[in-house]
Amino acid sequence: MTVLPFDFVPLWTLILGFGVFYYVLFDGFDLGVGILYGFAPDRAARNLVMNSIAPVWDGNETWLVLGGVGLLAAFPAAFAIILPAVYFPILAMLLALVFRGVAFEFHYRDVEHRTIWDHAFCYGSAVATFAQGVVLGAFIQGFQVDGRQFSGSAFDCFTPFSLFTGLALVCGYGLLGAGWLIMKTEGELQTWARRFGRYCFIGVLVAVAVVSLWTPLIEPYIAHRWFAWPNIGFLSPVPIVTALLALWEWRSLNNRSEAAAFIGAIGLFLMSYIGIAISLWPFIVPYKFTLWQAASAPSTQAFLLVGTLFLLPVILMYTGWSYWVFRGKVRADIGYH
Amino acid sequence: MPTTAAALSPLLLSRLQFAWVIAWHILLPAFTIGTASFIALLEGLHLATGRDVYGRLAAFWTRIFAIAFGMGVVSGIVMPFQFGTNWSRYADATANVLSPLFAYEGIMAFFLESAFLGVLLFGRKLVPRWAHFVAALMVALGTLFSAFWILAANSWMQTPAGYVIIDGRFYPADWLRIIFNPSFPYRFAHTVVGFYVTTGFVVIGVAAYYLRRGRFAEESRTMLSMTLWLLTVLVPLQIVIGDQHGLNTLAYQPAKIAAIEAHWNTESRMPLTLFAIPDEKNATNRAAIDIPDLGSLILTHDLNGVVRGLKEWPRDQWPPVAIPFFAFRIMVGIGLLMLALVATSWWLRARDRLQAVWFLRLCEFASPAGFVAVIAGWTTTEVGRQPWTVYGLLRTADSVSPALTGIDVALSFAGYILVYLAIYPVGLMMMARIVRRGPAEAPTEPIASGRPEGPVRALPAAGAEDSP
Numbered sequence: 001m002t003v004l005p006f007d008f009v010p011l012w013t014l015i016l017g018f019g020v021f022y023y024v025l026f027d028g029f030d031l032g033v034g035i036l037y038g039f040a041p042d043r044a045a046r047n048l049v050m051n052s053i054a055p056v057w058d059g060n061e062t063w064l065v066l067g068g069v070g071l072l073a074a075f076p077a078a079f080a081i082i083l084p085a086v087y088f089p090i091l092a093m094l095l096a097l098v099f100r101g102v103a104f105e106f107h108y109r110d111v112e113h114r115t116i117w118d119h120a121f122c123y124g125s126a127v128a129t130f131a132q133g134v135v136l137g138a139f140i141q142g143f144q145v146d147g148r149q150f151s152g153s154a155f156d157c158f159t160p161f162s163l164f165t166g167l168a169l170v171c172g173y174g175l176l177g178a179g180w181l182i183m184k185t186e187g188e189l190q191t192w193a194r195r196f197g198r199y200c201f202i203g204v205l206v207a208v209a210v211v212s213l214w215t216p217l218i219e220p221y222i223a224h225r226w227f228a229w230p231n232i233g234f235l236s237p238v239p240i241v242t243a244l245l246a247l248w249e250w251r252s253l254n255n256r257s258e259a260a261a262f263i264g265a266i267g268l269f270l271m272s273y274i275g276i277a278i279s280l281w282p283f284i285v286p287y288k289f290t291l292w293q294a295a296s297a298p299s300t301q302a303f304l305l306v307g308t309l310f311l312l313p314v315i316l317m318y319t320g321w322s323y324w325v326f327r328g329k330v331r332a333d334i335g336y337h
Numbered sequence: 338m339p340t341t342a343a344a345l346s347p348l349l350l351s352r353l354q355f356a357w358v359i360a361w362h363i364l365l366p367a368f369t370i371g372t373a374s375f376i377a378l379l380e381g382l383h384l385a386t387g388r389d390v391y392g393r394l395a396a397f398w399t400r401i402f403a404i405a406f407g408m409g410v411v412s413g414i415v416m417p418f419q420f421g422t423n424w425s426r427y428a429d430a431t432a433n434v435l436s437p438l439f440a441y442e443g444i445m446a447f448f449l450e451s452a453f454l455g456v457l458l459f460g461r462k463l464v465p466r467w468a469h470f471v472a473a474l475m476v477a478l479g480t481l482f483s484a485f486w487i488l489a490a491n492s493w494m495q496t497p498a499g500y501v502i503i504d505g506r507f508y509p510a511d512w513l514r515i516i517f518n519p520s521f522p523y524r525f526a527h528t529v530v531g532f533y534v535t536t537g538f539v540v541i542g543v544a545a546y547y548l549r550r551g552r553f554a555e556e557s558r559t560m561l562s563m564t565l566w567l568l569t570v571l572v573p574l575q576i577v578i579g580d581q582h583g584l585n586t587l588a589y590q591p592a593k594i595a596a597i598e599a600h601w602n603t604e605s606r607m608p609l610t611l612f613a614i615p616d617e618k619n620a621t622n623r624a625a626i627d628i629p630d631l632g633s634l635i636l637t638h639d640l641n642g643v644v645r646g647l648k649e650w651p652r653d654q655w656p657p658v659a660i661p662f663f664a665f666r667i668m669v670g671i672g673l674l675m676l677a678l679v680a681t682s683w684w685l686r687a688r689d690r691l692q693a694v695w696f697l698r699l700c701e702f703a704s705p706a707g708f709v710a711v712i713a714g715w716t717t718t719e720v721g722r723q724p725w726t727v728y729g730l731l732r733t734a735d736s737v738s739p740a741l742t743g744i745d746v747a748l749s750f751a752g753y754i755l756v757y758l759a760i761y762p763v764g765l766m767m768m769a770r771i772v773r774r775g776p777a778e779a780p781t782e783p784i785a786s787g788r789p790e791g792p793v794r795a796l797p798a799a800g801a802e803d804s805p
Contacts, residue, residue: 055455058410066443068417073440076432083421083428084738090422091749094415095756101411102760105404106767148429150738154745297433297508304437311444322455325463 032177034125100124133169137162171203179262345743365409371536397776427736449479535707542704
């Protein structure tokens with residue numbers, strides 16, 4: 001084995017961090033759109049809502065694979081510990097994504113069962129989101145570990161805290177989805193999206209406040225990280241910026257701006273994400289394995305890095321092109337009336 | 338006798354669950370890899386010749402492809418998570434070597450597929466025709482990249498190379514040897530050609546279905562003729578590749594070959610066992626129908642070739658025998674029947690009677706044959722790999738997640754069974770419905786965004802179209 005003098009861990013942390021955040025934003029908005037779909041006023045509205053994400057959802061969902069496989073590649077110990085620990089949330093997420101994914105296709109072509117697939121789309125999106133939120137909550141609380149393997153029960157991950165973060169993420173993705181719909185629709189449907197955006201926003205506000213109070217109470221490590229001097233000084237911008245963003249988001253949901261609500265929601269997610277990263281650094285398996293302890297062999301990280309650094313920009317470029325092709329307001333009925 | 342505790346063993350249940358999710362998943366790439374290339378070919382022919390029939394066929398197969406691909410994506414996302422949830426010790430032990438192969442599949446293949454799929458499916462009127470062809474080509478290329486990386490990983494588990502083991506974990510020593518490990522070129526060729534053949538039989542089945550009913554004559558004749566030419570090349574080629582793959586397996590996984598042939602004693606001039614009921618307990622075959630010497634001839638290309646029997650290995654290194662034995666015979670049997678059908682098509686074509694009703698019936702009947710062969714072949718190679726996940730180095734029993742209980746896996750397995758049994762029949766029904774509707778005129782209306790096909794039919798005013 002060749003010994004490589006370069007430490008790839010920080011770079012892989014950045015790449016994986018970016019990949020997970022990209023997934024959260026992009027599949028986040030289309031899962032959110034899926035949740036809101038269940039509340040759309042009528043058939044025509046539902047069609048527009050689903051159309052707004054039809055060309056992009058599977059591209060977004062593949063980032064989940066990149067996140068999972070990226071974790072395996074860069075931090076295999078984390079992958080091997082976390083996935084069995086969140087066995088049932090992962091199962092629920094995967095099965096829900098299966099239902100939701102096929103609902104896109106079946107919805108259009110299966111006339112008799114349209115309502116079943118309508119439900120599959122909405123509930124599938126909601127369950128997948130909730131399950132991801134439970135994974136997040138369980139992650140923050142940490143896992144029982146023996147050596148390089150999880151040693152607890154598959155049911156340990158269900159705690160009041162993780163169930164709450166599950167609900168919180170449903171509101172969060174709902175807000176992202178509403179922001180997307182405000183941008184992609186017009187008229188009554190846009191007004192409807194703004195209204196549901198406000199509901200989700202209130203949920204997000206409550207969730208952020210409760211999680212921010214609850215987390216330091218149950219995790220002394222995080223409490224110390226937040227409140228010990230001088231950290232509290234360095235970290236104070238996080239809640240302040242979040243509060244400002246919240247104000248901007250509320251105004252955007254209520255005024256006539258098109259894209260501001262989506263951008264504001266992204267900002268809120270970014271702040272929460274940074275908050276979690278700051279709280280848990282340098283752990284990838286909270287309180288047990290640091291990024292360096294869980295890292296794969298340097299030659300593994302190097303081999304994958306070559307292709308990733310070359311392909312990631314290309315991927316982002318043509319993903320951008322794909323969004324550009326389907327830009328503008330979504331309309332289902334052009335040329336048919 | 339298996340006790341209740343053994344029946345609820347997390348190991349056995351995890352294996353069954355993995356077999357379940359991968360068997361259903363593999364049906365989709367078996368079809369989409371072929372269909373994607375077929376669509377790219379049709380788009381290319383359309384661009385080159387300007388003949389509308391190619392455009393209509395491309396649009397038709399794209400509609401079917403969309404459903405299969407969507408199902409392939411969601412059933413495929415399940416797969417890498419299985420490594421973590423149920424096979425975490427395997428994941429941790431092999432990650433340094435295998436994870437970049439999985440990751441490269443993700444980066445290169447999935448993204449190429451999904452980024453261009455939107456354009457392929459919904460962009461026909463939004464981008465220039467050449468760009469649409471490029472999108473089709475990229476999607477096809479993406480499916481092939483996907484097969485390349487995932488089969489490289491699978492082949493490494495069969496014939497590991499280019500690694501060192503430190504503290505029970507594998508570390509990479511030579512990436513080229515890891516990727517191009519001894520069985521990979523054979524497995525890749527055998528699998529991709531098998532997938533193309535599988536798709537080919539679906540295409541001629543659909544063409545025959547229309548021709549027998551006198552519908553879409555131009556499209557169907559084009560499909561039938563061009564696909565039978567393709568199969569003329571691919572089916573014999575597949576048999577040659579399969580033979581080479583078998584020789585490779587004999588060199589690197591002789592115990593697997595012994596199981597496939599239910600071959601217990603090492604001998605030269607080994608017979609070919611056409612049929613038998615392998616008795617693993619007594620290490621013998623019952624009701625065997627043997628052809629003398631042919632086994633040695635096929636496996637070693639030499640009548641006097643020595644083939645090692647299972648008794649050469651300790652019992653705890655034996656793969657199950659009956660499953661690979663029968664699965665292999667199903668695969669080879671189907672392959673030979675396919676060859677017979679293709680040979681018949683040459684004879685009919687020479688007499689200009691390709692549309693004889695009995696032949697069309699045969700084509701319809703044969704259309705799912707490839708899927709059965711793919712599942713049988715996959716079963717042969719994967720069950721034949723047992724009792725190892727990494728051949729000869731890491732046991733399946735040492736690969737499973739240690740904290741899992743039988744109840745955990747029983748619950749998840751039940752979930753996968755229910756969901757897949759709900760999804761797959763509906764998916765098949767959807768595709769059958771598109772086939773029944775047939776390759777109608779490509780829509781000519783400009784589409785601003787969203788789906789040209791679905792939403793329109795979903796609107797109440799146009800909904801009647803859906804119930805012919």
